[in-house]
Amino acid sequence: MTTETKFTEASLSETRHPETALAEHVSQGRAFYHSQVFRRQMILVALVLALFFSLCVDLALGPARYSLGEVIAALFTPDSVSQQARVILWEIRMPVALMALVVGASLSVAGAQMQTILSNPLASPFTLGISAGASFGAALGLAFGVAIVPAAIEFVVPINAFVMAMFTAFLIHALSLKRGVTVETIVLLGIAMVFIFNSLMALIQFFASQEAVSAVVFWTMGSLTKATWPKFWIALSILALSMPLLARHGWALTAMRLGDAKAESMGVNPRALRLEVLVLVSLLAAIAVAFVGTIGFIGLVGPHIARILLGEDQRFFLPGSALCGALILSVGSVISKIIIPGTIIPIGIITSLVGIPFFLFLVLNHKKASW
């Protein structure tokens, strides 16, 4: 059976010859794609520049203030600045400032991929209970000196937090393997975890001493002042290892946002990919939370801002999420130093107070749907 093919371009371009219109659309479609890629590359470059500027400002601020020129000189030609400036900038402020970038990037990437694989805009390390699990682990160490895994005193709290965060993640993974469990069920499991750990935290605070309660509360606010060079290198290593592993699945992860049926039709195995990515991002989130405490806002909002700026093509969305998260936390760090001179307000408070109005402004003023 042979049927003559007849294109009906009339509905698309009524006044032009169909073939002419078609050729124009073909070149327009590809030209638009190229311009879109170029625009996104420029946005990524702009984010990198903004991040560098924010890092310099973050380094410049503190009890001893330096000009941006002095900071840049100290960064690129350390010998050109005084010994005191070198020590303050490189030994004291640099680990904290860099930790803000790495933790911000880690939490944002973790949130971005949780939202992607669970197809839920509310998914983040915070809403899936990973942060709550970490807080519970930290509270055990802070209030009662319990070390879940034997470790040096300095590392008891972060290791407790890490172990509990990973335990929560694996519990969710194990439950998600049960027959009939959907992505909606996984999100519900996460919310259940948050409530369980919040109750356990309340129980610890009920029995703990006043000093211990203060320490637990301060920890849960999240603070970059806990950062040290070894912690920074550990967090950076995990991030540096995770990014290529996630990028390797870039096309498959983008396809996941079209739904499981569509992804499967493109050759993706959604179940296997979901588990692999969940393990990876849980590790990222657990390390970040273990070292600086709970900062709930970044993992939720960093990806949404990246999505508004760059869309959901993972070639841009993945690095964009990392950069947005890093930038938010770095700017938060700057604001936490200047809002009350001489006092560094816990970063978790700042990111929520300053970041959420900014986020709402973006969402409400964005012309296109961002989810």
Add this chain to the structure above:
Amino acid sequence: MVTLQLNRVSARYGRRPILEEITTPCFQGGQVVALLGPNAAGKSTLFRRVLGLLKGEGEVIISGTSAARPVGYMPQDTGAKAVLTVYESVLLARMQGRGLKVQPEDLAQVDRALEELSITALGERDIGDLSGGQRQLVSAAQALVQEPEILMLDEPTSALDLNRQISLLTVLRRLADERQMLILVALHDLGHALRFADAAMMLENGRLIACGSTAEVITPALLRQVYRVSTRIESCSKGQPQLIVEAAI
């Protein structure tokens, strides 16, 4: 030339059998095969079983191809939640299993798929802004851009207006004729099946109750049994068979 044959193929969800021992003749590239049957007959399950998404007894025998993924599939679900343009979403289907770097050939294939379906003008639009029918055409482009040798489409015309239904089926017919693609298409419109398909499979409650040329399968007796409608088939002035539905029984 690519061929597809099913040999006692079964599938089940849990303990509930969905497909029972489906055996077909050997379908070849260049054929359009209509998959017919009422709702919940097992048409989508059969597609998923052929694609390997469901396990079960029996054999799905695909031969005459050296492609790693010879089968392309357009599911009913046209998924449109992502923040992607039409062009990106079709490119995405093309790039699965390939490197991150997009080659000019990949973009040429995207252009070609959009052009085949006359939706090049939609390239810049966000998929979330499309109508159901437009999404269905984009979904077909996503299947086509993978350059499959066997293309399976699950009710691809269900949301399309009459013009686009005929256009899409015309394109499918031409792909079979010119590229020797084997096309399996689930259809509810039996008139379309009579006009565009070479062969048909009729499913009912997970069983294959008829398989052969469209004239052998689409008969008043079988339609009365499966769809519970009384029908006549008459030749039009051009000699083509036309299905006339008289009443539901």
